[in-house]
Structure formats: structure tokens, C-alpha cells
Amino acid sequence: MFSNPLVREIAVVLVIKLxxxxxxxxxxxxxxxxxxxxxxxxxxxxxxxxRAPEPIKPQP
Structure with missing residues (x-):
């Protein structure tokens, strides 16, 4: 099934994309x-x- 290099390359690229x-x-x-x-x-x-809300702490 994967003996053709083009098919193998397409399958690998497809798996990487997924x-x-x-x-x-x-x-x-x-x-x-x-x-x-x-x-x-x-x-x-x-x-x-x-309950009271917690005060907002400033971000540095």
C-alpha cells in the first residue's frame, strides 16, 4: 500500500496536518x-x- 513514495509522503503530510x-x-x-x-x-x-467579590489585583 505504501510502496509508492508519493503515497507515503502524502500520508505522512496528512497525518502531520491532522x-x-x-x-x-x-x-x-x-x-x-x-x-x-x-x-x-x-x-x-x-x-x-x-459573599463579597475579591478585589481586582493590578497586573505588573
Whole structure:
């Protein structure tokens, strides 16, 4: 099946591209990542959480 050098080269390049695409997907769209609350969700979370929010620490 892979006796032809062209077929072997195409298969290797295809596998490398698939691995690269998966790595990009994993870097930007990790499964199980929780998004922060925004807008109304944030207000509701702050008003009804029962605790004071932590102060924002400045980044150096």
C-alpha cells in the first residue's frame, strides 16, 4: 500500500496536518472550560452569591 513514495509522503503530510489541527483546537477550545459570567449573569452572581467579590489585583 505504501510502496509508492508519493503515497507515503502524502500520508505522512496528512497525518502531520491532522495532528497540528488537533493541537490548535485543543489550545483554543479545551473541553470542559467554564466561561466567566457576563452581563446579567455577572450582576446576579454578585448580588446573590452571599459573599463579597475579591478585589481586582493590578497586573505588573
Amino acid at each position: 495532528i497540528f489541527i488537533y493541537a490548535l483546537w485543543f489550545a483554543f477550545f479545551r473541553p470542559g472550560e467554564v466561561r466567566p459570567p457576563l452581563g446579567e449573569e455577572l450582576g446576579h452572581a454578585l448580588l446573590f452569591s452571599g
